[in-house]
Amino acid sequence: MTETTDLWVDRFPGLSRLKAPIKDLLVSRSTIIEVPKNTMMFGPGKSPENMLFLLDGTVRVQQVSETGHEIVLYRINAGQSCVLTTACLLAYDDYSAEGITETMVQAAAVPRSVFDDLVSQSKDFRDFVFAAFSKRITDLFLMIDEVAFQRLDVRLADKLIALSEGKDDIATTHQKLSVELGTAREVVSRQLQEFQRRGWIEQARGKVSLRNRVELEKLANHNT
Template sequence: MKTRSAPSTPDSAPPAKTLADGEWVERFPGLSRLNAEIKAQLIGRSRIITVAEGEMVFGPGNSPENMLFLLSGTVRVQQVSDTGHEIVLYRINAGESCVLTTACLLAYDDYSAEGIAETDIEAAAVPRDVFDDLVAQSKPFRDFVFAAFSKRITDLFLIIDEVAFQRLDVRLADKLVTLSDDTGHLAATHQKLSVELGTAREVISRQLQEFQRRGWIEQSRGKIRLLDRVQLEALARQHG
């Protein structure tokens, strides 16, 4: 199993920045509609944290002490088995919160997956006791939390459906099209794609070789170029 640096929790994160009059709350539509009293509680008892690209934000066995609201950057949430097999569950983008953190806070449970900063990130950290109080006291805050929770759970069921029932060639074509830039290039190793799709690296390698044999892609070390985007998109349309 791969080893990673210890989670950069709010308690061990760089010194908190000064909140600019609570402007971060306005980046979340569900929070911006809170009444002034609840907003003041959120703003007054939260802080801004930063985590560097590649660092672990949270990991298995750790208990969340804060609800994190992502202000900038991207966090990749993935499950890692005892044998080191990985699968990407979802990504958290700016303006979103983490459903796994929500679930762990509500259940007073430890994390069962890890969150990795794919870029430098900035987030507002709301302590557990504030989260508990607001869930109990504020219906708009509670609605915001459970609406985000519900949407992400639906996304996770779609991932389960894809892994269990969708053809790998279709899923891989869809992933190549999604991850590539406007020129048809993407920086991705076979290992990274295997994590994205929840399968073995060797399986990805065989399928990429087949795409290359058909003249759809060209591979080089750590890079892939789409040669026939039309064919890949046609295959990807069978996705879902």
């Protein structure tokens, strides 16, 4: 076994506490896979064959409506598993959303048969699965609340701050921001133009530059 395989279970707090025989089973039966950037790892109508545990990289999980509108549901980062895959494995159902790699991704793939056996036989593994599932479902309810009830200007300011990661320039487009926020591109464009009019941002092709982070943070923290 490679060093990566030997250690991957220890990157997940819930798995690292499992008993040695179960950890050994996960390691021996898993396969380490690498997926290039901008690849669809799963999509609607497909059935999961493995439980994926992300070791490196980021996967964007998004829903696409029949009219072509998209919304980002959540992201899977290193040290996390995919709640949608968990749900499909438990329900023996197909995916209803798609997962796109935003970076080169490395993951441990555990076969469905192993997942099924551990869920039924290991309380500790079952607790890990449902704890991760519960947290992500809570996050999804918060996202639904934001989309349904929070003002778009507040959400957009918050998203710009988050995407900036402390830097002034954000590599993004109006279309990408509309997907992040679950709204029409035209709506995002109008709000960005208003932010620019106020002197809070500047726009260029494929880039948004923050010029007044303080005012954006004030708006992002606005609760009314």
